[in-house]
Amino acid sequence: MAINTIDLFEVFLSVGYGASYGKFQYELSKKQRERDQKSIEREMKNKAKQNYYNLIYQLKRGGLIEEKEKNNKKFFIITKKGKGKLSFLKKQHKESLPEVSYSSEENNKFIIFIFDIPEKEKRKRDWLREVLKKLGLKMIQKSVWIGKTKIPKEFLDDLFKLKIIDYVEIFEITKAGSLKNLV
Structure with missing residues (x-):
């Protein structure tokens, strides 16, 4: 209650004689918001400081x-x-793998995605299958996928960064023929 009394007194002196009730309420709420904001900032600063000291303690202890x-x-x-x-x-x-979330857009042409990633790169191969599934492609065989999705550039960039782009072939089919039965 003391904080409200102090705020009330400060606002009363600052708005001047003849100020409307609305102006008085506005200035009072503004003053209280400022005080609350400062309190939040102080709390966040103390929390960050405490996190720092906890980290140093854990590093020393370890x-x-x-x-x-x-x-x-x-x-x-x-x-x-x-x-x-x-x-x-x-x-x-x-060695960490990129996130599996890429934005996919519908495409009117079929995409055939084929890969042959060596066994020693098994983690990357499993990651690739998960990405293809999330992009909406359907598995024909474990390393052959098909769908009507545009392949995002970020995904191709990640294939390059992971050094598996050489093991991947991507085909775009303009005339579907018997592929319509698969998808």
């Missing part, structure tokens, strides 16, 4: 970093265990 002091200044160094974990995470990130 033996990944050490705190050192030099010339009355604190700094962190990464330990041998930390360097190993960092290289593992970099490798894992490098």
Whole structure:
């Protein structure tokens, strides 16, 4: 209630003599919104600070970093265990596969998508099948898919980044013939 009284008093002094009730209410709500916004910002800043300290604590506890002091200044160094974990995470990130969500557009021509990805690239092959399914293509064989969908450029870019573009063939069929029975 003290905050409301302070806001009320400040607004009363700022709007001046003869201000309407509507103007008074507007200024009061504006003042309260400003106070609420500052409170939210302060809370978010404190939460970010606490997250930072929690992260540092977890890294120290895990033996990944050490705190050192030099010339009355604190700094962190990464330990041998930390360097190993960092290289593992970099490798894992490098090998991660892109998201499976691409926007698909209907096409009036048939697309035949054929691939022959080696067994050592099994994860990428499974990812590719999942993407083709999400794009709306139908499986004819495990490595032959067909549908009336435009292939997104982002998807082709990801095939290139994953270095599997050489194992893929994409055909566009203008005269369907017996393909109508398949789709």
